[in-house]
Every structure is written in C-alpha cells, then in structure tokens.
Amino acid sequence: xxxxxxxxxxxxxxxxxxxxxxxxxxxxxxxxxxxxxxxxxxxxxxxxxxxxxxxxxxxxxxxxxxxxxxxxxxxxxxxxxxxxxxxxxxxxxxxxxxxxxxxxxxxxxxxxxxxxxxxxxxxxxxxxxxxxxxxxxxxxxxxxxxxxxxxxxxxxxxxxxxxxxxxxxxxxxxxxxxxxxxxxxxxxxxxxxxxx
Amino acid sequence: xxxxxxxxxxxxxxxxxxxxxxxxxxxxxxxxxxxxxxxxxxxxxxxxxxxxxxxxxxxxxxxxxxxxxxxxxxxxxxxxxxxxxxxxxxxxxxxxxxxxxxxxxxxxxxxxxxxxxxxxxxxxxxxxxxxxxxxxxxxxxxxxxxxxxxxxxxxxxxxxxxxxxxxxxxxxxxxxxxxxxxxxxxxxxxxxxxxxx
Amino acid sequence: xxxxxxxxxxxxxxxxxxxxxxxxxxxxxxxxxxxxxxxxxxxxxxxxxxxxxxxxxxxxxxxxxxxxxxxxxxxxxxxxxxxxxxxxxxxxxxxxxxxxxxxxxxxxxxxxxxxxxxxxxxxxxxxxxxxxxxxxxxxxxxxxxxxxxxxxxxxxxxxxxxxxxxxxxxxxxxxxxxxxxxxxxxxxxxxxxxxxxxxxxxxxxxxxxxxxxxxxxxxxxxxxxxxxxxxxxxxxxxxxxxxxxxxxxxxxxxxxxxxxxxxxxxxxxxxxxxxxxxxxxxxxxxxxxxxxxxxxxxxxxxxxxxxxxxxxxxxxxxxxxx
Numbered sequence: 001x002x003x004x005x006x007x008x009x010x011x012x013x014x015x016x017x018x019x020x021x022x023x024x025x026x027x028x029x030x031x032x033x034x035x036x037x038x039x040x041x042x043x044x045x046x047x048x049x050x051x052x053x054x055x056x057x058x059x060x061x062x063x064x065x066x067x068x069x070x071x072x073x074x075x076x077x078x079x080x081x082x083x084x085x086x087x088x089x090x091x092x093x094x095x096x097x098x099x100x101x102x103x104x105x106x107x108x109x110x111x112x113x114x115x116x117x118x119x120x121x122x123x124x125x126x127x128x129x130x131x132x133x134x135x136x137x138x139x140x141x142x143x144x145x146x147x148x149x150x151x152x153x154x155x156x157x158x159x160x161x162x163x164x165x166x167x168x169x170x171x172x173x174x175x176x177x178x179x180x181x182x183x184x185x186x187x188x189x190x191x192x193x194x195x196x
Numbered sequence: 197x198x199x200x201x202x203x204x205x206x207x208x209x210x211x212x213x214x215x216x217x218x219x220x221x222x223x224x225x226x227x228x229x230x231x232x233x234x235x236x237x238x239x240x241x242x243x244x245x246x247x248x249x250x251x252x253x254x255x256x257x258x259x260x261x262x263x264x265x266x267x268x269x270x271x272x273x274x275x276x277x278x279x280x281x282x283x284x285x286x287x288x289x290x291x292x293x294x295x296x297x298x299x300x301x302x303x304x305x306x307x308x309x310x311x312x313x314x315x316x317x318x319x320x321x322x323x324x325x326x327x328x329x330x331x332x333x334x335x336x337x338x339x340x341x342x343x344x345x346x347x348x349x350x351x352x353x354x355x356x357x358x359x360x361x362x363x364x365x366x367x368x369x370x371x372x373x374x375x376x377x378x379x380x381x382x383x384x385x386x387x388x389x390x391x392x393x
Numbered sequence: 394x395x396x397x398x399x400x401x402x403x404x405x406x407x408x409x410x411x412x413x414x415x416x417x418x419x420x421x422x423x424x425x426x427x428x429x430x431x432x433x434x435x436x437x438x439x440x441x442x443x444x445x446x447x448x449x450x451x452x453x454x455x456x457x458x459x460x461x462x463x464x465x466x467x468x469x470x471x472x473x474x475x476x477x478x479x480x481x482x483x484x485x486x487x488x489x490x491x492x493x494x495x496x497x498x499x500x501x502x503x504x505x506x507x508x509x510x511x512x513x514x515x516x517x518x519x520x521x522x523x524x525x526x527x528x529x530x531x532x533x534x535x536x537x538x539x540x541x542x543x544x545x546x547x548x549x550x551x552x553x554x555x556x557x558x559x560x561x562x563x564x565x566x567x568x569x570x571x572x573x574x575x576x577x578x579x580x581x582x583x584x585x586x587x588x589x590x591x592x593x594x595x596x597x598x599x600x601x602x603x604x605x606x607x608x609x610x611x612x613x614x615x616x617x618x619x620x621x622x623x624x625x626x627x628x629x630x631x632x633x634x635x636x637x638x639x640x641x642x643x644x645x646x647x648x649x650x651x652x653x654x655x656x657x658x659x660x661x662x663x664x665x666x667x668x669x670x671x672x673x674x675x676x677x678x679x680x681x682x683x684x685x686x687x688x689x690x691x692x693x694x695x696x697x698x699x700x701x702x703x704x705x706x707x708x709x710x711x712x713x714x715x
Contacts, residue, residue: 007261014256014268018275025279029286036289367495368529378503385507389461 038072042101045115046086049103050076057086064187066180073188076103082192083107088117089180091173094165095120098129100173104144104181106189114139114174121166129166139174144181148174201326208330214307215338215380216387221307224298225339226376232355235343237291238298239336241284243329245276245302246311250328252276253316260317269312270303277302307331346370346379414511417652418471420601422478424592425647429482431588432581436486436543440581444481446493451477454501464510472511476500479519482582482643483687485539492533496522516694517651524687536683540578547576552638553683561630572637583643586636593646602650605662610645611636613670621678629678640686641673648686654694661700669693 038046038058050057053076060075060082076084086103099117104110116130129135138158142148148171149155150164157174159167181188212218215225224242228234249272253260260268281299284292292299302308311331316324347353350370352360369375432440455473459466467473480500484493503525504518505511527534536551543549548567555563567577575585583589596602614635621629635641640648649655649669656665669689676685 003261003263007264010260011264011267011271014271018271022275022278022282025282029282032286033282033289036285036287040289040293365530365533369525372528381507382502 042088042099042117045101045117046074046103048115049086049101049113050074050084053077053084055082062191064184064191066184071180071184073191075192084112085188085192087177087180089173089177091169091171091176093119093121093129093169094163095122098166098169098173100170100177102139102144102174102177102181104177106185106192109144109181111139111142111144111174113137114170116170119166121163128160128163129170132160135160135167135170144174144178146175146178148172148178201323204323205326205330208327208332208334209337210334212331213334213338214331215335215342216384218307218310219384220310221305221335222380223301224305225342225380226373228295228298229339229343229346229376229379230371231347231351231353232340232343233291234294235339236336237284237288238295239332239339241280241295241299242302242305242307242335243332244280245273246308246332246335247325247328248276248279249273249308250311250316250324251321253312254319254321254324257317265317266309266313269309269317273308273312274303307335342376342379342383345383346375350375414470414472417601418475420599421596421647422471422475424596424601425478425482425582425589427588427592428582428585428643429478431575431585432482432486435545435575435578435584436540436581440486442490443484443486443488443493443581444478446490447481447484447497448474448477450494451480451497451501454498455506458502458506462506467511470511473501476505476518476522479517479582479647480522482647483519483523483580483640485534485536485579486581487539487542488533492526492530496526499525512653514653515697516691517648517654519651520648520687520691520694524691527687536578536580543578545576545578547571549578551578551683552634553677556630556634556638556677557683560628561626561634564630564634567634569633569637572634577638579639583640586642589642589646593642596646596650602646603662605659606650606655606666607645609663609666610649610670611641611666613667614641614645614673615670617671617674618678621674635674635677639677639684644669644673644686644690649690649693654697656697656700658701658704661697661703664703665693665697665700668696 035058038061043058046057055075055077057074057076060077061072062075063070063072065071071087074086075082076086078084083106084103085106086101089100089102090097091100092098096119098119098121101115101117103112103114105112114136116136119127119130121127121129135158142156147155148157150157150159150167150171152159152164153168155171157167157171208214214220215222221242224238228238249269252272253269256268256272277300280302281292284295284299311328315327319327344354347355348359349367350372352358352364352366358364370379429444432444452468452473455468456466459468477497477500480496481493484496488496500518500522504516504521505514508514523534532538535554537554540549540551552564552567552572555567571577573586575587577584593602593607597604597607615632618629618632618635622631645666649666656662669692672689672692673685676682676689682688
C-alpha cells in the first residue's frame with residue numbers, strides 16, 4: 001500500500017513539475033516562435049508581395065477578429081500611404097491545405113500579388129504553384145471580389161499543367177480571401193488610418 | 197570498481213561511442229546526416245537532452261520507485277525534448293524546419309532511455325553528468341563524421357560550402373536513404389576492423 | 394540389388410576436374426568480346442578508355458579489399474575483371490573517368506565484397522553498380538544525351554528513348570535487321586545483338602551458363618511485349634523491336650545468368666528468367682525508365698532466394714512431414 005502511494009505521488013509530482021515547466025517555457029517563447037514562423041514560413045511570401053514597401057510588413061501587423069478566429073494582416077506602405085494589406089487564406093490542395101498570402105490594395109480592391117506559404121503538394125508538380133512566378137503573377141491586378149475558378153470550370157485562372165487540383169485549391173483560397181476581405185473591409189480601413 | 201569521472205566521460209568518445217559501438221539511436225543517424233549542419237544541430241539537441249535527463253534521473257534515483265521507473269524516465273526525457281523543441285523554434289527556426297519531426301523523435305531514441313536505465317539510475321550525479329556529456333559528444337561526432345562523408349560526396353559541399361568547385365556532379369545516391377544505410381554499414385565495418393587490432 | 398544405381402564416394406585424394414573460377418571468367422569475357430569490339434568500332438577511343446579503366450579499376454578495388462580484409466588475393470580468378478567488363482558494357486562510351494571508378498567501387502565493394510565476396514552476392518555486382526550510378530547521374534547515363542557529339546552514319550537516336558517519347562510511330566523507321574547487326578546506339582556492349590547471341594550460345598554449349606534462363610527470359614519478354622502490342626499497337630512497340638534494343642540480349646545471356654544471383658534448379662530458373670523478361674516489358678511500356686533491363690534483373694535477383702525454395706524432392710526420404 002505504501003509503495004503504491006509512493007508511486008502515485010512521485011509520478012504525479014514529476015508530471016506536474018514537467019507540465020508546469022513546459023507551460024511556463026511555452027508562454028515565454030510563444031511570441032518569439034510566432035515571430036520566427038512569420039519570418040521564415042510566411043515572411044518570404046509577404047515580402048515578395050510587398051516588394052519595395054517603405055516599412056517592415058512583419059513588424060507592422062495587426063489582428064482583426066473574423067467570427068471566431070483572429071486574422072493577422074500585414075501592412076505595406078507605398079509612397080507614404082498605407083493602403084496595401086496582406087493576409088493569409090487557405091484552400092484544399094492535392095496533399096492537404098495550401099496556405100496562400102493574398103495582398104490587396106484597399107483603395108481600389110485590386111490584388112497586388114499572391115504567394116503560397118505552406119503546402120504539402122507533390123514536389124515538382126503541385127509545388128510549382130509556389131516556385132513558378134508566372135502562376136502567381138496572373139492574379140495581379142484582378143479585383144478581389146466574387147468567385148475564382150480555374151478555366152476548366154469556366155473561371156479565369158490558368159491552371160498549372162498537371163496540377164489541376166492544386167490550382168483549384170489556390171482558386172478556392174483566393175475566393176475565401178475575397179469573402180474575408182469583403183466582410184472585414186470596414187474594420188480594415190479603420191485600422192489602416194492609424195498608419196497614416 | 198567505480199571508474200573515475202574522466203573515464204565515464206571518455207568512454208563515450210570511443211569505447212562506447214553510441215551509433216558505432218552500442219549501435220543505438222540509428223534513426224536520427226540515418227535520417228539527419230544529409231548535411232553536416234543538420235548533424236551538428238541534432239547532436240547538440242541530443243547532448244542537451246542526454247545530460248539533462250541523466251542528471252535529473254540520477255538526482256531522483258532514490259525516490260523513483262523501481263516499478264514505475266520507465267514511466268518516470270520517459271517523462272523526464274520528454275520534458276527535456278520539448279524544451280529543446282521550443283527553444284529551437286524560438287531561436288534557430290530554419291534548423292528546426294530542416295530537422296522537423298526528428299526533434300520530437302529524440303524521445304524514443306534508445307540512447308536516452310538506455311543511459312537513464314543502465315547508468316543514471318545506478319550512479320551518482322557527477323558520473324551521470326560525465327556519462328551523458330561523453331556519450332552525447334560521441335553521438336555528435338559520429339553523426340558529423342557520417343554527415344561529412346555523405347555531404348561531401350552527395351552534394352559536393354561541406355557545411356554548405358563548395359568543396360570540389362562548380363564542375364563537380366554530386367553523387368546523389370549518398371544523400372538518398374539507401375546511401376545512408378550503405379555508408380553507415382561501411383563505417384561500422386571500418387570501426388570494427390580498427391577495434392579488432 | 395545390383396541393378397540399382399548407386400552413388401559411390403571414394404576416399405581422398407580426389408582428382409581436380411579442371412573446372413576453375415578463372416576458366417569461367419575468361420570464357421565469359423571471351424564470349425562478350427565481339428560485342429565489346431563492336432563498341433570500340435562504333436565509339437572509338439573513348440570506349441576503349443572506359444572499358445580499360447573499368448576492368449583495371451575493378452581489379453584494383455578487389456586487390457585493396459583483399460588487403461584490407463586480410464584475405465588471400467583473388468584478382469587472379471578473373472572475377473573482378475569480368476565484373477569490370479560487364480559494367481563497362483553497360484556504360485555509355487562517354488562516361489567520365491570518375492563515374493567509371495565510382496561505378497566499379499560500388500560494384501566491387503557494395504555489390505560483391507560486403508556480401509562476402511565471390512559466390513555470396515545476392516545481386517549481380519555489375520548491375521548494382523550501374524543502377525546506383527544511373528539513379529545518381531541521370532544525364533551521364535542518358536544515351537541520347539551522352540552520345541550527342543557522335544556522327545554514326547545511321548539513325549543515331551537511342552531506339553528505346555525514341556519509343557518512350559514518341560511511341561511506336563517514332564520507331565517505325567528503324568530497320569530491325571540493322572538493329573540486329575549493331576547499327577544502333579546504346580551502351581558500349583549492348584548494341585551488337587548478333588555477337589551477343591553468338592556469345593551466349595557459345596557459353597551455353599560450353600556449359601558455363603544454363604539454357605533455361607536466357608530462353609525463358611527471352612520468351613517472357615517476347616510474349617509480354619506481344620500481348621501489349623496486340624492490345625494497342627499504337628502505343629506499344631512489337632516484340633522483335635524490344636528483343637533487339639537496349640540491354641535485352643546482354644541481360645539475357647550475360648547479366649541474368651550471373652552465378653550466385655540466379656537460381657540453380659530447373660523450375661526456378663524458368664520462373665526467374667521469365668519474370669525478368671516480363672518485368673523488362675512492364676518497365677519499358679508502363680514504368681518511368683527508358684530501359685528496364687537493369688532493374689528487372691535486379692528485382693528478380695531479389696526474388697532468387699524465394700525461387701530456390703522450389704526444389705526437387707530429396708531422394709530416399711520416407712514418411713510425411715508430421
């Protein structure tokens with residue numbers, strides 16, 4: 001009986017100590033990790049979209065509540081005006097969710113650029129959505145409203161040859177981005193005023 | 197009978213060098229030795245976890261009941277591994293991206309549990325520390341040696357720097373999975389033939 | 394009692410029957426020589442260099458391993474030279490020196506000596522060498538790419554690559570007879586079908602290889618390619634084309650018949666050969682590689698221990714396997 005009790009006490013103590021330590025450490029490093037993730041996973045796509053901006057878009061970010069979730073928006077300043085925001089949206093690809101950064105100019109609702117952040121598409125086929133600049137470039141200048149579809153489905157997006165599912169996933173991600181953008185635009189405009 | 201602390205330390209560097217002599221912890225040896233950078237990162241993570249868990253287990257060896265010792269070891273090891281994972285994410289994110297799943301997998305690395313069970317649970321804090329440090333450094337050395345061979349021939353680089361000049365066509369086989377097995381086998385073979393003399 | 398056949402084993406000393414490893418090795422090399430000479434004729438000095446370097450480096454690796462492991466020196470038995478020659482026959486003539494030396498290293502060390510040397514290798518060492526190199530340096534072993542600077546005076550496209558990329562229509566222009574007499578590009582020793590055929594028949598007559606493997610190999614290949622061809626002749630080339638191109642004949646007579654990696658009994662030999670033949674066509678017609686001979690034979694090498702389980706009933710065994 002005594003041995004049993006000892007086992008229970010030792011294990012409980014060890015577990016709670018370990019749990020407490022890890023929780024504390026996690027709290028401590030959470031912000032740091034988020035910054036690192038932004039820098040190395042999403043950073044390249046964001047910086048690519050906002051090439052030539054006067055500020056650091058990753059430092060100048062804010063969050064807006066979209067229903068249940070919080071969305072991060074990254075601001076780019078061009079010619080002294082903070083009118084461009086980049087935010088992430090997802091669509092279902094061939095190998096899982098595709099994360100897509102969509103940059104939009106709030107003044108005229110036009111897309112300034114898109115870039116794939118995280119994906120698990122087939123290397124060399126679906127992954128070209130991330131590496132081939134021509135695919136991303138076709139979104140530039142389109143209005144961020146309504147539905148986006150690949151040409152096979154009667155839409156306006158040129159699919160990557162051999163990677164239709166991936167291309168469809170990205171079209172869905174842009175459509176989602178359009179929905180988010182339309183519903184959050186008033187709040188966005190409000191926040192952006194703060195940067196001027 | 198008790199060996200000196202120095203002996204506990206140096207045995208990990210040669211006589212009981214983990215992957216080659218103990219043939220333990222082969223999963224990371226095969227998986228992360230594509231480049232020297234990865235190997236050293238992995239090695240440092242293992243040193244930290246091994247030293248930490250050895251010391252902690254040794255400290256607690258009087259109060260851990262032997263019936264639940266394995267569970268306790270796992271908790272200790274898992275805690276340290278998670279600490280390493282969080283720290284890596286916070287400070288060396290690119291390395292974390294490369295090592296990926298193999299950092300959490302240190303938990304199930306036999307070296308850690310093996311040392312906790314076979315050494316730290318029976319020995320004092322200082323010898324456990326020396327044992328963990330020695331084996332950890334030995335593990336790192338073996339990883340680096342294997343990674344150096346694979347990276348130099350497989351990618352033509354060493355720690356990311358070109359070795360053979362631009363005309364070199366890398367021997368891709370070496371950085372593929374089968375190459376890892378063949379290299380490891382050849383190294384074991386060499387180590388054994390040296391040991392026999 | 395007296396009319397029953399008996400096996401009588403007398404006491405030592407025994408008489409050596411004269412069958413030696415070196416005899417085997419040199420006869421196989423002689424049988425392969427015409428095809429190699431044709432390779433010299435087609436590709437000139439570079440081919441001579443590749444073959445010479447391959448054979449010599451294979452012998453040097455063997456010698457080094459012998460020294461390292463403290464075993465008696467076995468370069469005299471010709472097996473190393475044979476492996477070097479077989480590997481050279483699979484190389485394109487333009488293979489750079491370092492690839493040749495790496496190839497012989499892989500063949501001799503990883504393919505042969507790791508498994509305990511001659512007689513212990515589960516795979517054909519030369520095939521291990523070429524397979525690993527092909528996967529590492531695709532461009533060097535892409536025949537069309539490798540032989541870009543040659544002018545042959547006949548159709549210089551690698552027939553199997555043309556088939557893979559253009560379908561049977563692209564290979565209609567190949568004359569089957571000129572393919573057979575060696576008017577095609579390929580690796581050094583694979584082009585001259587006639588010579589390979591004669592070499593193989595010579596080896597069978599001399600008793601160095603058994604007829605079952607090449608015959609079932611070619612039968613498997615012909616039947617499978619015929620079935621493919623009949624099902625859709627617009628997509629799959631005919632059987633004779635497959636027979637005469639790529640490493641088919643080299644594989645059937647010289648590579649698949651390697652001693653320790655092929656089966657020893659009648660039925661297993663038939664299955665082994667036929668399996669490799671079928672596999673070649675599957676790889677060529679459906680798979681991603683241009684020529685499947687190397688991988689097909691390696692796969693069947695892998696199945697060899699399993700095939701060797703099919704063996705004749707032991708004589709004189711009584712009772713059931715309770």
